[in-house]
Amino acid sequence: GQQLNQSPQSMFIQEGEDVSMNCTSSSIFNTWLWYKQDPGEGPVLLIALYKAGELTSNGRLTAQFGITRKDSFLNISASIPSDVGIYFCAGEGGTSYGKLTFGQGTILTVHP
């Protein structure tokens, strides 16, 4: 099946720093998504990307849908303690129409 490679696996940063994480795939996707999961909660959608090359922002978050449709990145600017959590990329489409394929997740820790 389709697989997403997400990196880095974990990040330890100081409050105020910027963060960048990315996902790559050997398959193309129609939709790229970024979710955040807080402890004891289900994933919450942060950003959805629909077109190759698309750059979308949501507050301090910016994400891009790669031109090849096989990759995406998420940037968080000026991190704050509540940014702590696990960030997942997910792709929809390709050989898995209508289903989501998730990356392995990036664990973000923000030190005050």
Added chain:
Amino acid sequence: SAVISQKPSRDICQRGTSLTIQCQVDSQVTMMFWYRQQPGQSLTLIATANQGSEATYESGFVIDKFPISRPNLTFSTLTVSNMSPEDSSIYLCSVSGGRWASGSGYEQYFGPGTRLTVT
């Protein structure tokens, strides 16, 4: 987006027993999905449950181990049968929303999950 609840929120079970997890949504939805998230791992789709039809299982998951019910458009259950410690995971249900703007597939909203520990 839909409000989704799951019961129980967590449980500790003995090996060999079964646990049924409930998922309730506050509005009617076409598709409901069940995922497994093993400790420190990503989310893996178990099956898709549509009302009025048999659930569709992903490779590696079978109905005898994970029977699913979908009696109406707001409710579904997942049973984890004959449990072993390897079944210790977070089980998440998600529901479909509108179509993605790309026109491909449907938005998914997740419940809070059920944390299962099998001893």
